[in-house]
Amino acid sequence: MSEKPKFAMYWAASCGGCEIAVLNIDEKILDVDANFEVVFWPVAMDAKYKDLEAMEDGSILLTLFNGGIRNDENEYLAKLLRRKSKILVAFGSCACEGCVPGLANLSPAEEIITTAFHTVSTDNPNGVHPQPTYKAPEGELHIPRLLPVLKTLDQVVEVDYYMPGCPPESHQIAAVIDLVIQVLQGKAELPPKGTVIGAGISTVCDECPRKRNVKTIKSFTRIFGQPLDPELCLLEQGIPCNGIATRSGCGARCPSAGAQCIGCYGPAEGVLDYGARLITAYASVVDANEPDEIERILDGIPDLVGQFYRFNLAGSLLKAGQTAWKPNGGNGR
Amino acid sequence: MTNETFEPIIIGFTCNWCSYRAADLAGTSRLKYPPNIRLIRLMCSGRLDPTFVFKALANGADGVLITGCHPGECHYLEQNYKALRRFHLMRRTLKGLGIEPERIKLVWASAAEGVKFAAEAAAFVEEICALGPLQWGKPREEPSHREIEEVPA
Numbered sequence: 001m002s003e004k005p006k007f008a009m010y011w012a013a014s015c016g017g018c019e020i021a022v023l024n025i026d027e028k029i030l031d032v033d034a035n036f037e038v039v040f041w042p043v044a045m046d047a048k049y050k051d052l053e054a055m056e057d058g059s060i061l062l063t064l065f066n067g068g069i070r071n072d073e074n075e076y077l078a079k080l081l082r083r084k085s086k087i088l089v090a091f092g093s094c095a096c097e098g099c100v101p102g103l104a105n106l107s108p109a110e111e112i113i114t115t116a117f118h119t120v121s122t123d124n125p126n127g128v129h130p131q132p133t134y135k136a137p138e139g140e141l142h143i144p145r146l147l148p149v150l151k152t153l154d155q156v157v158e159v160d161y162y163m164p165g166c167p168p169e170s171h172q173i174a175a176v177i178d179l180v181i182q183v184l185q186g187k188a189e190l191p192p193k194g195t196v197i198g199a200g201i202s203t204v205c206d207e208c209p210r211k212r213n214v215k216t217i218k219s220f221t222r223i224f225g226q227p228l229d230p231e232l233c234l235l236e237q238g239i240p241c242n243g244i245a246t247r248s249g250c251g252a253r254c255p256s257a258g259a260q261c262i263g264c265y266g267p268a269e270g271v272l273d274y275g276a277r278l279i280t281a282y283a284s285v286v287d288a289n290e291p292d293e294i295e296r297i298l299d300g301i302p303d304l305v306g307q308f309y310r311f312n313l314a315g316s317l318l319k320a321g322q323t324a325w326k327p328n329g330g331n332g333r
Numbered sequence: 334m335t336n337e338t339f340e341p342i343i344i345g346f347t348c349n350w351c352s353y354r355a356a357d358l359a360g361t362s363r364l365k366y367p368p369n370i371r372l373i374r375l376m377c378s379g380r381l382d383p384t385f386v387f388k389a390l391a392n393g394a395d396g397v398l399i400t401g402c403h404p405g406e407c408h409y410l411e412q413n414y415k416a417l418r419r420f421h422l423m424r425r426t427l428k429g430l431g432i433e434p435e436r437i438k439l440v441w442a443s444a445a446e447g448v449k450f451a452a453e454a455a456a457f458v459e460e461i462c463a464l465g466p467l468q469w470g471k472p473r474e475e476p477s478h479r480e481i482e483e484v485p486a
Contacts, residue, residue, distance in 0.1 A: 106430075275426060276383035283418035289404065289411075294421050304422070305429035317387040318469065322431025325471060 005061035007036035012067030012074035018092040019043045021167035025174045064091040069151040073144035082157040093166035095153040098314025105320035109146040163198045166264035172198035199249030201269035208252040216287035220300025245277040273317045275308030341395040341461040345370040350408040352400035358447030366451040367458040379412025396436045396461040403441040
């Protein structure tokens with residue numbers, strides 16, 4: 001039997017949901033095993049970094065990389081896996097655009113550590129503060145250092161394909177795995193480099209079953225605590241729904257279930273800045289022409305950065321908040 | 334952070350039908366205003382995608398001036414109202430990111446208002462000078478930060 005192509009998956013700054021989404025492809029996981037040799041996948045098997053370092057460059061056919069680049073260990077592994085892999089896929093929202101960990105780009109790195117170790121929600125009676133190096137009797141130990149901001153994978157290394165979603169839908173993962181297997185068997189060709197795979201090119205609205213009319217919004221409101229029409233577009237009911245700028249591919253699961261789209265599939269095809277596109281869209285449907293009235297309506301969305309950049313801050317044009325660039329200065333505060 | 338040598342970079346978006354002609358009139362009337370504003374002509378202030386503004390700020394601009402026809406006088410009926418709403422949303426978003434919302438300014442100027450255009454441009458340059466350079470995306474030096482080790486071959 002000829003040697004099987006090699007497969008790797010790695011998690012950087014992420015929650016682990018992407019790995020679960022991969023396992024959620026059910027019996028398709030057997031196809032992965034039948035067609036690939038899994039050589040590196042910390043969540044599923046025991047492999048050491050030195051094993052990976054010892055592999056030949058380009059010897060791994062397919063690497064799914066999830067998670068953003070938050071510390072120097074993430075960055076090292078991103079560079080290492082880039083060298084070892086023929087196809088590197090930014091897998092999931094974190095690797096593609098920063099996702100929720102990217103919201104930490106609104107705070108300086110020191111503040112993140114302080115919040116985690118020294119606030120009332122943390123039980124830390126001895127005031128332990130993590131040090132990057134520690135002299136133990138057996139020798140010096142290192143833990144990874146935080147970078148000033150979280151970066152997306154393609155801000156650190158070249159990426160071949162992007163697979164968005166938080167996490168990517170399992171049926172989309174299964175379809176991508178099918179495609180790669182067909183490519184291996186010579187029955188299909190890979191899409192051009194840089195393509196977003198496992199998703200649509202339109203917006204969530206195109207997949208949304210709710211009824212749509214001309215939108216004129218007199219006030220925004222939160223989703224809880226009021227009766228909503230189960231069939232009418234959520235945005236028309238004043239719920240800030242991000243479906244209008246978000247890439248299709250999820251099947252509009254959230255709006256179908258009565259919750260607003262929060263944008264986990266990232267910007268639609270051709271959109272450079274997701275939040276900017278949402279600003280355009282929201283500004284078009286706000287029904288007011290007087291500055292005071294516009295301000296009153298906009299007061300209904302209390303956290304605009306969270307609304308527009310929940311999944312996208314690290315991958316946006318501005319990438320971070322002022323304090324992450326200049327924690328002690330900046331004229332904005 | 335005001336200093337005398339700081340020359341701000343300001344990107345100005347003008348509408349083809351009113352404010353660009355106001356700027357033109359300011360020029361032909363030989364009105365003087367500071368040269369810090371680089372004008373970009375759009376067909377309408379409603380064409381102004383907020384992407385343009387964020388891209389300008391992310392790539393070194395210290396301020397962005399948005400100009401258009403007076404309310405009710407848009408060549409395309411009501412697109413300048415959309416620009417107005419986008420302006421309010423952009424300012425709020427920038428504030429959330431810690432950028433002074435005053436770094437973007439909206440001015441209405443008709444084709445006859447060369448004097449107003451020059452005065453507003455001069456005032457905006459003053460305001461941005463008072464705010465100081467933006468220098469977006471330049472993280473401070475981290476002396477303790479360890480260099481990323483090269484990946485072994």
